[in-house]
Amino acid sequence: MSSLSTLFAPRSIALVGASDSAPWTQLVLDGLDRVGYAGDLHLVNGRGRTVGGRATVTGLAQIGGPVDLAYLLVPEAAVERALGDATAAGIRNIVVLASGFTEAGAHGAHAEQRLREAVVRSGLHLIGPNGLGFVSPHDRVALFPPLARRSLPPAGSVAMVSQSGGIAAEALDLFAATGVGLSLLVSTGNEAGVDVAEVIDHLVGDPRTGAICLFLETVRRPRAFLDAARRASEAGKPVIALKVGRSAASARTVAAHTGALVGDDRATRSAFASVGVVAVDSLEEAVLAAAIATTVPPPAVPAIAAAGISGGACSVAADAADRYGVTLADLAPRTVAALSTVLPSFGSVTNPLDATGAAVSNPAVLEHVLTSLRADPGVGLVLAQVPIPVDGTGATTAMLDAAARATRPDPGRAPVALCPGSAYGLPAGVRERAREHGLPILPGSMTQVVRAVALMSRWWARPHATAVSSPPSVLPRRDLDEPWSEEDGRQLLRANGIPVAPATIVTTSAAAVAAAAQWDEPVALKLVSPHIPHKSDVGGVHLGLVGPADVARGFAQVAAVLADRGEPPCALVGPMRPDGIDLIVGVVRDAQWGPVLAVGLGGVWTEVLDDVSTRLLPVDVPTVRTMLDDLRARAALAGGRGHPPAPLHELAQVITRIGDLALALGPRLTALEINPLRIVSDSVEALDVVVTLAEPGPST
Known part of the structure; x- marks a missing residue:
């Protein structure tokens, strides 16, 4: 049995702060009557007055028998004392209805922190504060005031967990109107105690629940949430999440393209996808997807x-x-x-x-x-x-x-x-x-x-095995405390079996001309500097150079750019590559979720078409194949109009190795970006790479 079993199926309940003058009291009583609650019900009123014609006690200590759950109807100022009384009476399951905590400012935040400390100190299962409670139709328990004035959904196999009480009430209406059966509805509120991850874990072991819907404003314990969602998926119970509060793509000081691709919402959705959470855009969509999951x-x-x-x-x-x-x-x-x-x-x-x-x-x-x-x-x-x-x-x-x-x-x-x-x-x-x-x-x-x-x-169609990172064969010997140039990144990619377009590093005009003479085709010339990650922004990239004069002129311009910054001349010279399909493959370390892999249409189309798929690392080849299938550009990868299909298995292997390499570089890696990763016929090749590391400090 889950540790939350007696919370959601209490045999005895105490309503603390019950009063005829408080409308919430009658709503809770009406809800319990509607579902036919058959357990012991105790009303606690400090003055001993009857409530709704029912006898009361003046304190929890007077009940004289075990109480599975205390539902606190008292205002914020009285919650801490009521919680202490419940703890002293041996009650471990608490629902706090009152608002006025973190959402109300500094004073409320301090009060909520004291609640959190009490939860840890006394081992409580606390829902709230600022949460309405729950409805458990199978157990005939309804500690959810809005139910008193709403239709009751049938008992069924879909659970609803909402951080918002208002959305939980709306979901109750939706379940009733559509006839989709409900196994449990919970409003977790500010989550000073029980959070969404804990409820998911409980539902994984609940044989009456076949699908879990979530309304999320935030994820307070990301790793615990992912672990719980993964366990649900492995148990064959889809977690279907409506996450609100999306923001525009986060501005990054480095790897601007990949940073813009990931962003706060994309990082969250990639985290969801990595453990099989189904992301939806509306409450109606969540309930319908859950209905399909439990009937089809x-x-x-x-x-x-x-x-x-x-x-x-x-x-x-x-x-x-x-x-x-x-x-x-x-x-x-x-x-x-x-x-x-x-x-x-x-x-x-x-x-x-x-x-x-x-x-x-x-x-x-x-x-x-x-x-x-x-x-x-x-x-x-x-x-x-x-x-x-x-x-x-x-x-x-x-x-x-x-x-x-x-x-x-x-x-x-x-x-x-x-x-x-x-x-x-x-x-x-x-x-x-x-x-x-x-x-x-x-x-x-x-x-x-x-x-x-x-x-x-x-x-x-999700992968049923958890992806495991494969350690790269070669890690960098150079100091991670120093910024990296493109050549540093190219060497690391090549050493780990990631194909890179050929190029020669040169430091003089004569060497550049000699290097270009190796190839009977136009060449590309790019400056090399650990301090200039995006070379085209400063005129540091010259393409399609033909003949010694073009190459010498290009090198001179690169040398001038570097000289203005007090750096010695340095460039890469390599053959121009034929046109193909360009992808961007990047990893950005998200503050909440950790390293996120982004794969999308690259080159000049990266931000224009916004065609990208993301996952948390690690990934494996089947996961990367799924990411490629998610792209609108998958039609181009499939070939057609005279173009052969892309070597998808080899491409997925290369992208997987890039992800493994990013993980191996550890928390100092801020971003790794290959743009473009070019696909021509049956070849896959990195044409440009940027590796960005965090500034060294006490935390690194």
Whole structure:
């Protein structure tokens, strides 16, 4: 059992500060009555007055029996004393409703810090402060004041953990309106005690929970959060997170391109992706994705079939699939033949399939369509827009019966999910009857459902093994306390099997001309300085030089730039490389999450197209292949229009080695950036590298 089991399923509860003059008291009592709480309930009122006609005690010490949980209804000024009384009475599970702590300024922050110290000192499980509590439908416990004036969702297998009480109340409405079953709803508030990571850990061991939704304003213990989310994913329970408070890309003093690519929000999303957390953009999206996770088994193949009752509905499904990267299956000839026998003469067999209005007027047509589609070996999941009649009992029953027969679980056939048309398209009574039939009904439009399927498809296809860093074969011998030039970075890459474009380092004009003569093609000439990471910004890059005069002129300009900075002349001379696909591969150390790998379209397009995928390090080859698939540029990597496909496995190996190398350089590494990493035919080559190290100091 989880250490939080008695917190969320208390056999006895004390409401401390209960009073007829405090509206919160009656709301809590009404909520407990609504869910049918059957445990012992004690009301504590300092003056011993009755509350709502119920007897009270003046203090916790008077209860005389064990109490599993104390719900503190007292204001901020009285919380510390009430907490001390609860601790003295042996109560270890506490919910603090009051606000006025860190969110209220310095005084509140000091008060909250004292709460944190009490939690650690006494081993308490404390929810809040500034948190509304929780609802546990299976255990018939509701210590959540907003429930008293809201519909109660059915008990189910989706948990909701929210740092915001207001959003938790909104989620309660959403679960009730959509009919998605709830296993636990928790408002964690300021998290002076129990935080999101602890609740996730509890839910991993809860057999009634199949998916976990989060509303996050911050992540207070990043490593604990990642570990808990990883355990949930390994247990087959997706964690679906709506993270708010996104900021613009962080400004970095070094490696400007990669810094802009990662940013605060991207670092968080890369951390989520690294442990299988599904990032969503709205509460509705989170609940729908969780509904899919708990009603639809993972498809055996990634392609889907969609069916609707009109051509317009099919066009919506096709557009959504294209927009969100969901593959539509090519129907097998046998499937086409089977469907042709029941469709009207004006219908045609395509995917998405227009089943026409016949699927509504004749449930046998619906049953045949769904049965035929799910039998196709190339179909992993069937999505069907099925408006269920709600006017007549007979029509409703016939449709539900036909849908139930057609969607009955079968390991050899694709699962089916039904979309009534909107999140709130079915009356509660019809939803209940559909649930009794065991129908997998998803609360959303076809566009919303396809989007959620796309999100869950990435989770279904996630790597099941944790990536492990492979130590690089050669670490730098040079001092990490000194800044690095491009040549220093090139040597390190080459020593660790990362292909680098050839170049010769030169310190005189004559040496530059001699180096250029090695190649029967135009050359590139770049200045070398540990103090100028971005050479093009100061006129330190000269491309397409042809002949001794061009090379000498380029070297002279580079030498002048360096002389202005009091540095000796130094340059790299190498052959121009043919055009290809340019990627940027960079690592930036994020203050919260640690080193983040970014892979995106590089060269001049890095910030223009903003096409980038990020992950926390370490990564492995399968993870990098997934990152490449996430890019909009994946179509270019696949080849076409006269260009061969990129060597994706070799590319993923190179990027993985770059990540391993960045990890091995340790906390002194601020950024490592290769831009571009050029792909030409079957070759992968780094054309430019910047290594930036933190200034030495007491912490390094």
